[in-house]
Amino acid sequence: MSRxxxxxxxxxxxxxxxxxxxxxxxxxxxxxxxxxxxxxVNEFGEVGxxxxxxxxxxxxxxxxxxxxxxxxxxxxxxVTVANLLRRERPDRLLIEASGLAHAAGVIDELRExxxxxxLTLGAVLTVVDPRQFTNPDYFRQPxxxxxxxxxxxxxxxxxxxxxxxxxxxFRRQAASLFPPKSLVSEVRQGAxxxxxxxxxxxxxxxxxxxxxxxxxxxxRSQGWLFSADTDFNGEALTNFFDTLPQRVPGLVRAKGVxxxxxxxxxxxxxxxxxxxxxxxxxxxxxxxxxxxxLDAEEIEAALRACIEQE
Numbered sequence: 001m002s003r004x005x006x007x008x009x010x011x012x013x014x015x016x017x018x019x020x021x022x023x024x025x026x027x028x029x030x031x032x033x034x035x036x037x038x039x040x041v042n043e044f045g046e047v048g049x050x051x052x053x054x055x056x057x058x059x060x061x062x063x064x065x066x067x068x069x070x071x072x073x074x075x076x077x078x079v080t081v082a083n084l085l086r087r088e089r090p091d092r093l094l095i096e097a098s099g100l101a102h103a104a105g106v107i108d109e110l111r112e113x114x115x116x117x118x119l120t121l122g123a124v125l126t127v128v129d130p131r132q133f134t135n136p137d138y139f140r141q142p143x144x145x146x147x148x149x150x151x152x153x154x155x156x157x158x159x160x161x162x163x164x165x166x167x168x169x170f171r172r173q174a175a176s177l178f179p180p181k182s183l184v185s186e187v188r189q190g191a192x193x194x195x196x197x198x199x200x201x202x203x204x205x206x207x208x209x210x211x212x213x214x215x216x217x218x219x220r221s222q223g224w225l226f227s228a229d230t231d232f233n234g235e236a237l238t239n240f241f242d243t244l245p246q247r248v249p250g251l252v253r254a255k256g257v258x259x260x261x262x263x264x265x266x267x268x269x270x271x272x273x274x275x276x277x278x279x280x281x282x283x284x285x286x287x288x289x290x291x292x293x294l295d296a297e298e299i300e301a302a303l304r305a306c307i308e309q310e
Contacts, residue, residue: 007085009093009110009119010197013103013147014127015138016253016290017270019157023127023190024096028059030194038090040064040080042098060088077109085118092197093119103150123182123199125192126151129271130162130170148177153196156186161271179203219252219290224303226285232258234265236306241267241274247302248291256287 014020024039031037042064062084064076084093097106103124110119126147132138133156139145148154154177156162156170167186174184182199237258245251254269257279266279287303 005089006120007090007093007118008122008197009095010122011095011097011103011106011110011124012127013097013124013151014157015129015132015144015147018127018129018132019190019270020096020127021268023155023157023187023192024094026190027094027192027194027197032194035091036088037092037094038062038084038088040077040084040093040095042077042096060084060090077106078115081110081115082118092122094197103147107150121201123152123197123201124150125153125155125196127155127157127190129158130156130166130186131158131271134166134169134173151181152201153183153185153199154181155192155196156184157190158188159186160188161273219292220294221288221290222294222296222299223288224286224300226307228259228282228284230259230285231262231308232260232285232306233308234260237267240302240306241269244269244274244289245272247299248289248294250292252290252292254287254289256285257281258285258287 012020012024028037028039038060040062062080064080081093081095084090095106095110097103103126107121107124109115110121128148132144133148139148154174156167156174159167162170170186171184174181179202182202183196185196237260241254244254248254251269254274256267258265258267264279264281265276266281267276268274289299
């Protein structure tokens with residue numbers, strides 16, 4: 001790997017539901033024409049929705065599914081990164097870490113040989129929801145503090161959903177962080193600037209935070225896959241997503257990619273709201289949710305009821 005050209009790697013992190021994938025899609029859509037990018041997506045869940053949402057004919061996307069990245073950093077991440085670098089020779093590699101990843105462990109892996117021989121660590125971008133950022137309950141969680149503290153660029157997304165007092169509180173708290181960030185910014189709908197990827201990297205101490213092994217054990221993930229020729233009814237899917245909070249008490253996250261009327265849509269639920277957009281994915285339809293507990297049979301029956309009947 002040491003003979004390869006150095007690829008800039010940007011870690012892209014943020015807690016569940018802050019809009020990382022939407023922001024990453026915006027970055028990709030506005031990447032410099034002369035730069036070749038590749039993406040690695042890691043997800044807490046089983047089937048990997050974000051990789052499907054980011055899929056395109058022009059951009060190589062690899063997935064590491066099935067856990068927080070701190071669990072798979074090591075052999076699986078090293079092999080995935082090394083294979084992607086060898087095959088694609090990108091100028092820049094973006095790694096979207098799971099919302100449940102502690103970023104320090106991932107950074108350690110990226111700096112150590114053999115990955116460190118092939119990579120130059122660029123700015124770490126952390127996306128936050130100001131409604132979470134200003135809530136003390138979130139900063140009591142080591143994973144959340146880790147993601148914020150290691151950010152070079154701290155971006156408040158979904159600012160249209162926060163009130164004036166909340167945004168003022170966000171600005172005060174962000175300004176008091178130490179060490180200071182290279183940039184603190186506020187955006188709507190994930191409208192990040194690709195130039196932020198090249199901002200200064202602040203020195204990062206080598207440490208692995210004391211994240212309890214059971215940090216995510218209070219949540220359960222469940223995923224479903226459907227064949228590529230399965231058509232879903234758009235109206236039925238809309239009703240399904242509208243009623244998800246009633247079907248799954250304590251719902252944390254839900255997202256899916258579905259074939260509807262011959263096109264493919266990405267549906268994304270977080271913080272009581274959901275939205276849809278078209279994607280280039282064509283491999284299969286898939287759905288994933290995260291909750292404290294769930295009735296998998298009931299959810300599957302409701303999903304299957306959304307399939308178009310011939």
